[in-house]
Amino acid sequence: MTIAPVTVENFRSSMVSGSNLIDNATRAETASFEQTLLAAFDKMNQQQIHTSELSQQMMIDPDSVDVHDVTIAMAEANLSLKLAQSVIDRVIRGWNEITTNR
Numbered sequence: 742m743t744i745a746p747v748t749v750e751n752f753r754s755s756m757v758s759g760s761n762l763i764d765n766a767t768r769a770e771t772a773s774f775e776q777t778l779l780a781a782f783d784k785m786n787q788q789q790i791h792t793s794e795l796s797q798q799m800m801i802d803p804d805s806v807d808v809h810d811v812t813i814a815m816a817e818a819n820l821s822l823k824l825a826q827s828v829i830d831r832v833i834r835g836w837n838e839i840t841t842n843r
Contacts, residue, residue: 784821
């Protein structure tokens with residue numbers, strides 16, 4: 742009797758980002774703030790998904806993944822998430838200052 746491996750469906754990998762629906766600028770220098778922000782969030786999301794996939798692969802087949810690669814991927818994903826949180830906080834703080842300024 743063969744036991745089938747356990748698989749977990751990753752719902753985040755099937756999500757489609759809205760940034761590919763926006764018309765991209767012809768040059769990177771002329772990209773709008775929205776396009777730049779969405780591209781950065783897409784990259785951050787890809788790092789999170791990559792880290793999740795590496796972690797799952799390490800649990801399923803520990804010899805196929807180097808533990809250092811998983812640790813580095815987790816650190817990069819954590820750093821990008823903290824950076825995104827800082828940017829969002831600064832944008833909200835700036836918006837609040839603009840709207841409350843008399």
